[in-house]
Amino acid sequence: MSQQEELSLASILNEYDNMLNNTSKSVGIELQIKQESSLVKRVYEEIQWRGLPDESKQEKRRAALSILEKWSFEDGKQDSLVYERSIVSLYDSIEKVLSQQLPTATLFLRIKAILLIERIFINEKRDLNSIRHMDYYIWENVFKEAQCEHNNIFEEIGLDAVNKHFTAMYRAWPKRPYKDL
Known part of the structure; x- marks a missing residue:
């Protein structure tokens, strides 16, 4: 526009x-x-x-989260708060990994693609309840493969933290397609 x-x-x-x-x-x-x-x-x-630039979007999410935390005592707000905190944490951990020089192996190219897609999804919508996310099983399969094949690098560059944040976010996501997780 x-x-x-x-x-x-x-x-x-x-x-x-x-x-x-x-x-x-x-x-x-x-x-x-x-x-x-x-x-x-x-x-x-x-x-x-x-x-808005991506950094500004994350700043606005943090500000909204700060306000939400002050009013989270209301019924029904706790679930939303957990989800919104997890999005902010996930985004920060994705940014931390993407700011590094990742190994050039094909597997890390796949991980980079997944991280970029998730970052795009998070930044796509202002309303956190309208955000879409990476498919859980695609994420899980690629991250398990990377952890098995490159465990030392996996932890060194922070992929273990990103994976934990994604899993926590996914479980807190009210609209997740796989409810059994």
């Missing part, structure tokens, strides 16, 4: 706010305007999110 289109959405959102603040519509019309405004706002926020 171009900057002009983004500005146009921002001005449209502003107009919706003005409509809500300056008119005395019937309840049905007011509800309709609120719904439309909510949709425009969601789209606008997603567009803004996509334009």
Whole structure:
């Protein structure tokens, strides 16, 4: 989306706010305007999110997590908190591994691809409950192979930590496809 289109959405959102603040519509019309405004706002926020650098997205996740931790005493928030913490931890551990020079063996190329895909998935959506993740069994098979064949390097470059974070995140993920894990 171009900057002009983004500005146009921002001005449209502003107009919706003005409509809500300056008119005395019937309840049905007011509800309709609120719904439309909510949709425009969601789209606008997603567009803004996509334009952020990855580091900024992680900073925003950390800030949101900090706020959530303050209010986590509410019923039903604990599961969400565990999942969101695990996403932040997983992302940090992925970044740590990807910042290193990985071995050139084909197996490490496969691991790098999996890590890059998971990082892309995490950064794709602003709403953590809308995030998709790597398939658990693809991840597990490649990581087990790497651990068996290259255990010393596996631990040295932090793949053991990434694997633990992924497993914890996957188990905390409310929308995981494999519920038996």
